[in-house]
Amino acid sequence: MPEKLLKKTACTLSPLGDSAIVITFGNGMEYSVHKKIKLLKDLLEEEPFSGFIECVPAYTNLTVFYDPLVIYKDQNISNGNETISPFEVVRSILEMKLQDLKEDKKLIHRTVTIPVCYGNEYGPDLEYVARYNDLTTDEVIHIHSTGEYLAYMIGFAPGFPFLGGLSGNIATPRRSSPRMTIPAGAVGIAGMQTGVYPISTPGGWQLIGQTPTKLFLPNVNPPSLLQAGDIVKFHPITDQEYKEMILKEGVQ
Template identity: 65%
Template sequence: MIKAVDNKKTIAELTPLGDSAVVVTFGSEMSISTHKQIMALMNMLEDTPFEGFVESVPAFTNLTIFYDPLIVYQTYQGKDSSLISPFKIVSALVEKKLASLTHHKNQPSHTVEIPVCYGGEYGPDLQDVAKINGLTSDEVISIHSSGEYLVYMVGFAPGFPFLGGMSEKIKAPRRSSPRASIPKGSVGIAGMQTGVYPISTPGGWQLIGQTPKPLFLPEQNPPSLLEAGNIVKFIPITQHEFLKFTKER
């Protein structure tokens, strides 16, 4: 493990992941400030990649940077004989970027509106979430659809967004018995997080609604409607609007 330090303060910790990736960790707690650091470093790598850079993948508290070890070694090793491994070479390159992280401006957040039909067959757990929080179903819908949600990361299933910023008023634990199959487009709640299932998959989140809008787009590049850093707004729609949207596709 390597610690990146600025003014005697640890900015991040760098650890190897196999022989072709380095994980840059910015602490142990999910927060907007940590997310901004992750996105700033990711944008810097996209704007000015080092030789051998492949891609970077953001998560809640870290950024995993993938690289081609052969290209890295052949390009940089001769410039500094003390850098004897691709991991140390990449770590040194990343440390230089971390030193100027505070001067980098993040890209403006892109807002994506997602229509949701709440309750009924589309949200079988809506009443349970309401009961847990001492609310009516309409109040849960109002609170959930009035928020703006930050996409912290995409994972678990192709295109699945982990969203932060949900009101504590509608938090709910995972189901005690996960479902074997959840319809694609299902909008769920687990703890203080909300998210959307892009494909049919097993899962234990409380389902409060469903969107007809596809989130996983395998024929496109990138194949995910949402990316880390996006802002999501949920727009309530009726069952009629849901079915109309589905037929039009």
């Protein structure tokens, strides 16, 4: 089952195992690509086909998961002695939806503001980021906290947002040696991206601050505070404000 190029909305459709299809719209982190992914994701969730499970957005593609047994049962996939595979059925459905995709439709983005305590023990790499870019730490904080960031995807760890839109003035490569443990809430920079670690995990991003806001919410549906397509803003707070917010949330 080779990948197939669909010309109307430039993309390719290819199988991922026997229960998913990957629709690839581009090669880089671009808003135009994100828009197509988001429009198709919203359309599939508003008008799911029989057997649809979920769709997961990434930088350049949307992966659509389906139940092949439901497809066999609910779709008319038999044509004489020829049996059409669930992949072919779902690919045909997706092709029709892609042909009808209204690419001129304006996306509506939810804006989420996240408080951050920058520097010191909360951001051990802030000074390095400043030196790397020939800036002061205050300048790094100002640039980072006045930007607007688009959540292109959620992944790596539960609730981890990969945020595009970082100013090239503070872009900094990942650490050469990743840390074995990074605390939940750590705000980091990696290349032209910024993000927030929702749980304690190893990682190699340059840490510039920390937020008291919980991004991974296991008892909530969906369990991630942020979703692909959200606009994220960062708001500087003091050490005292950080500690008060932690106490308010009941975190020790």
